[in-house]
Amino acid sequence: MPICKMARVTILSISVGKSEQYGGFWGIGGEPGNSAEWNLAFTVADQQKVKRFDGIVDDSIIAISIPFVVDLNSIGEDQLRVSVSGEEIDGSSANDVIPMAEYIITPKDNWVEGKTYTANAYSENFSYSFDFRVECADLRESEQPLADNKPMLLRYDGIWTPGNDGRPIVWGWTFEDLKKRNEHLFAKGYRLAHQESYKVNSGGRLYNAIWTPGNDGRPIVWGWALEDLKKKNGECFNSGFRMSHMHSYEIAPGERRYDAIWTPGNDGRPIVWGWTLEDLRKKNDQLYTQGMRMFLQQSYEVARGQRRYDAIWVPGNDGRPIVWGWTLEDLKKKNAELFGSGFRMSHMHSYDVAPGQRRYDAIWTPGNDERPIVWGDTFGDFQKKNGELYAAGMRLSFQHMYDIA
Helix, strand or coil: CCCCCEEEEEEEEEEEEECCCECCHHHCCCECCCCEEEEEEEEECCEEEEEEEEEECCCEEEEEEEEEEEEHHHCCCCCEEEEEEEEECCCCCCCEEEEEEEEEECCCCCCCCCCEEEEEEECCCCEEEEEEEEEECCCCCCCCCCCCCCCCCEEEEEEEEECCCCCCEEEEEEHHHHHHHHHHHHHCCEEEEEEEEEECCCCCEEEEEEEEECCCCCCEEEEECHHHHHHHHHHHHHCCEEEEEEEEEEEECCEEEEEEEEEECCCCCCEEEEECHHHHHHHHHHHHHCCEEEEEEEEEEEECCEEEEEEEEEECCCCCCEEEEECHHHHHHHHHHHHHCCEEEEEEEEEEEECCEEEEEEEEEECCCCCCEEEEECHHHHHHHHHHHHHCCEEEEEEEEEECC
16 A cells, blocks of 8 residues: 555656658758647546647757556556657648656655655657656645635745755645655655645644755644743753744634744754734844844734734845835835845745735845746645746745635
C-alpha cells in the first residue's frame, strides 16, 4: 500500500533538441522552413491529454504545466508510467511520428516527493526530453464545495524566488494528514518552512504548507495559546533555535491560537505579539537603529476597526522598505518602483477593512532576481502558475490565501 493513495503528476516542460529534419529550397532533403508543429499526447497511467504546439524550433524549451491526479491503488501493475508521444504535422506530406519518451517508476510509490524526473527520446528527425514532478495529492481541492455544501471562494497571493530544489507543497490538507506528511518529508530531507491554516464552513481547519530541503531539527507547534507559545519560544531560544514563521487565528471570540516554526540560529530575534500599528512602527524604528530588520508580520482584528500586529525581526543593515494598509493598486506601483531600485518583495499580508476593500502590508529586501508575484489568483490558476514557474527555475517561497465569499 503506497504512503499516498493519490499522486499528482505534473508534466513541467519539454526541452527540444531537434524539432524536424529541415531542407533547403522547396524542402529538398527535409521539410521547408525552420519551425514545426507538434501534436503531443501526454500519458500518465491510464490517463491521456493531447495538446498541439506550433512554432517549435531546435534547442528550445516548451512550458507545459499539465497536471494529472492518479489513484495509485487503481493501477493494476506495480508501475507508474509517464510518457510523451505524438506526431509532427506536415502540411505537404504524411505526418511524421515523434518517438515516445517514457519514464517508469517501479514500484509505483517509489518516487521522491516534489522531485523532477526526466525522460529522453531520439530518432533521425527528432530529439527531445520532458520533465515531470510527482507529489502526494491526498487532499480536498480548496475551491470545491465543503461538507455543508457551501463553497468557499478562495484566492491566493504568492511570491516565487529562484531555486532548483523539489519544494513540496500541499493545499487544503487536514491537520492529521499534514502531520503525517511532515513526518514523511522530514525523513526524506525536507523541512517545513511556511504554513497557514483556515477555517472551513463545516467547522474544521485545513492547511497549506511549503517544505524546503534541510537537515536541522526544526521544532514546530500547532494550535498553541500565546502564553504557551512564548514559553516554548524561550525554551527553543535557549536551545539554539529562532522562530522563523508563525501564523495566528481565532478559534472563538477572544481565543487566539498560534502555529509556529523554529530554525537554528544564534541572533537576538526580537518578536512582538498583539501590538497596535502605532506601537509597531515605533518599535520598528527603534530596532532599525539597533541593526534589526523586520522580516515577518501579520495582523488581525480584535474588535471592529481595532487591528493588532505580530512581527519578527532579524539582524540586517539594508534599507528594508515596509508599507501598511495599502490598496492593491498602490502596492503594485510601489513594488514596481522598488523593483527598479533593487528591492524585491519578500513578505506580504492582506485583509479586508470593509466588504470588498482589501488592504496589504508588505516588506521588501535587497535583490536582483525576477521575483514573480501574483495577487488574487483562483486555486486552479495559482497551481498552474506554480507549475509554469517551477519549470522556469522559480520556487514558491510565500503564499497567502483568503476567502472572498
